[in-house]
Amino acid sequence: MSECSGCASATPEGGCSSASGCDQPGDEKLQKTLGRIKHKIVVMSGKGGVGKSTVAANIAVALSLAGKKVGLLDVDVHGPSIPRLLSLKGQRPHMGDQTMEPVPWSKNLSVMSLGFLLEDDRQAVIWRGPVKVGLIKQFVEDVMWGDLDYLVVDCPPGTGDEPLSTLQTLGPTAMAVVVTTPQGVAIDDVRRSLSFVGQVGNRVFGLVENMSGFACPDCGKVHNIFNSGGGEDLAKEAGVRFLGKIPMDPAVAHSGDEGFPFMKVHRDTATGKAMNEIIAPMLDLPDPVVTA
Ligand SMILES: Nc1ncnc2c1ncn2[C@@H]1O[C@H](COP(=O)(O)OP(=O)(O)OP(=O)(O)O)[C@@H](O)[C@H]1O
Ligand SMILES: [Mg+2]
Ligand SMILES: [Zn+2]
Secondary structure, eight states, rough: OBBSSSSSOOOOSBOOOOTOOOSSBBTHHHHHHHHHEEEEEEEEETTTTHHHHHHHHHHHHHHTTTTOEEEEOOSSSSSOOOHHHHOOOTTOBBBBBBBBBOSSSSSSSEEEEEGGGGTTTOOOOOOOOHHHHHHHHHHHHSBBOSSSEEEEEESSSSSHHHHHHHHHHHTOOOEEEEOOOHHHHHHHHHHHHHHHHHHHOEEEEEEEEEEEEEOOOOOOOOEEOOOOOOOHHHHHHHHHEEEEEEEEOHHHHHHHHHHHHHHHOTTSHHHHHHHHHHHHHHHHHOOOOOOO
16 A cells, blocks of 8 residues: 555545555645745744744734735644634634645635634643654645745744744745744744754754833834844854844734734834845845755
8 A cells, every 4th residue: 555645545544545546645735836936934932931922923814915915824723823813713714625724814815724624712622642643744735825935934933843844844944933032041942942943954044032121102212122133143153144133112012912913003013124124135035946
């Protein structure tokens, strides 16, 4: 029996029962899906609560508002937060026989999250590593993403199963955007993320320093009340691109709670401009060379 990942005759054990031979042996289906996605950006951090989901959601929204076709995949299986950030809670993806349609946020942005498949979002999900790995692969290959300019992935904190299997599923062309806060303790965790990405065989696209300074609602300026710049120093030390600083901004937290992504409503503020600077080099990425 040949290896099979998803032809019509696939068996639950991963074999193929087709008498005429498997029509989609091995990872052909996955490769087909990946071949339709130009750029894969995986947002991660060694540290929890630094703003990965906020950054991932706003990158995806900003790219889509720039006219790009974007998919946003939430692989945080224990605490999916993308449905709330984009006001998509309670949505259900349309299910086909062997495929799922992502949930549309707009014409240009489609979203997939385990949060859409759970009956109750307070349900605790206890899954062992191999199940998570299988789920992430399915979220890439069984979701009808179609032709995408960007697939943005929001990872849970750390360097565990989810970021590992995300990078392995997406392959060596996927690039990591690592998020940190300016504080030293976060920086140490982030240093680990940077070396993790290299060990898996992927590239770091760049580092984002979030919650850096305070965007003052009174004067509209950014005040550096705490240390800022730790992320920039780390980027220099690690030899990765520094993408920019996003200030602590009450409007970011508020728009997340309300489910109106910041980049849709506050693009012209100091924080919006900072986010746009981070996204600019992503928009400048050249199209991948297609080999026949
Ligand atoms: N620049 C910012 N200014 C103000 N609040 C922010 C900013 N970035 C993130 N937050 C807030 O910080 C909290 C944590 O953000 P978020 O959920 O994006 O972090 P995370 O790194 O994805 O967390 P987790 O590790 O749990 O997945 C949220 O309440 C969010 O609104
Ligand atoms: Mg998160
Ligand atoms: Zn001020």
